Amino acid sequence: MEKKRSDAEAEVRFFESSEELSTGLADYVHHVSESAVRERSSFSLALSGGDIPERLGKLAGLPYLRTVDWTKWHLFWAEENVVPKRHPDSFYMQAKQHFISKVPIPPAHVVSAGHEMPGEAAADAYEFSVRQQVKNRMVPASPACDCPRFDLVLLSLGPCSEVSSLHPNHPVLREGSQWVAPVSVPGSQRERLTFTLPVINAAANVVIVASGSDVARAFCEAMADRRPLASSPAQMIRPIDGKLVWFVDAGAASLFSGGGAVASTSSS
Template sequence: MEVKVFKDKNEVAHKFSAYFKELVKGKEIFQVALSGGSTPKIVFDVLAADYGDKIDWSRIHFYWGDERCVPPSDDQSNYKMTVEHLFSKIDVPSKNIHRVLGEADPMGEAMRYANLLEINLDRVEGVPQFDLVILGMGDDGHTASIFPHEIALWNSNDHCVVATHPDSGQKRVSINGKVINCSKEVVFLVTGSSKAQKVDEIHHKKAGFEKYPASLVNPDSGQLVFFMDEAAASKL
């Protein structure tokens, strides 16, 4: 595991974007699972502004680690956010964008998306393998859309699961822990002081840390990188 700490979320966005450019360089096809949230929004802005003409986007295929079960026109849609902050500003073929159909029946869509991953990605012992999975971490220690109260979904037999937000009851489609840990590389983007407590508990393996899904991220490749700002890393 590698931990990179930067001044603020803007610096995190710039450093990760440069890192991403190097990661995709020379790859024939690069398969990445995106995250939603405020930090990826800034990352997408930076990628579009600074690397829009420096990356061959035709080689990159975009998926999502999780998606809210809302239409693509809804402001809560991770897909909509990515279109507004990245896809609308770069030259990426529409066939390279593989969105979760948030407007569809959640269970049916989880099955469809799992099947899509199984067809499109290489598999390791039956598990679809991304080149990169980008993750965030919630204040409650959740990652993707695996929440502490549904941590059993992490090891689900299904590569995509239907999760339920603990407060709103909103349904979400998410990849499971097996798919996350099968990825060639996993990057956490964690910013803000509200994350500091969980970062501390997970990194120092404090009592009860295993109840946080984010603590279960341990890619088989050993390639796990945290990009954090000083606020999130303040207790390390």
């Protein structure tokens, strides 16, 4: 059973299980896509890694498979490992396995961020691809800044409050001009690409998924809004002229207000 409450800044939706969260997320993505297609005949979606690709597999089943206007979808990546797009660690490849290969999105509408070149060059190449899409009006421009205005950006909360490979106290959190930046992932030798904060916060809708007990403390800190912003990147996700929604399961809510998945709050 879903519980939710909203305020002027964000809406938080609690679910009793991870499975219910996935179903609720699929419904939400469907709703946003329908609205975007109805208004502009196009829907732009930026995905992150983590559990997002697998959760989107819900959209490959009924009723979504038949009711979604897949020809109007345009897919991008909010983060991606710097590997060829067919590499097992590629978030594109994971999304293809769980989702893309099972729905009729036109291949030309899937803008891959995977490259075999070094991080900085890969970031430049991916940003160029995104700018070309903006130029072709596939992604509407944001009136608030010189950034693309994605209809929806899907993010996953990490145990250190990281989202979209934006880690605490990383210099990229201060980046204001680039759309895409290379980052080193703590504890890994692998480089990643990530959308910068101005791009994420220019989106019309942003979702942060918090799932599992390993992110319970990070979720509580984000709700308390007490840590310095640079040490809690999730708190820095604040759409300028858009909507932020948290999707939270019982594990992630287990330390919050002692109420688990049946609690309700807003991120004021």
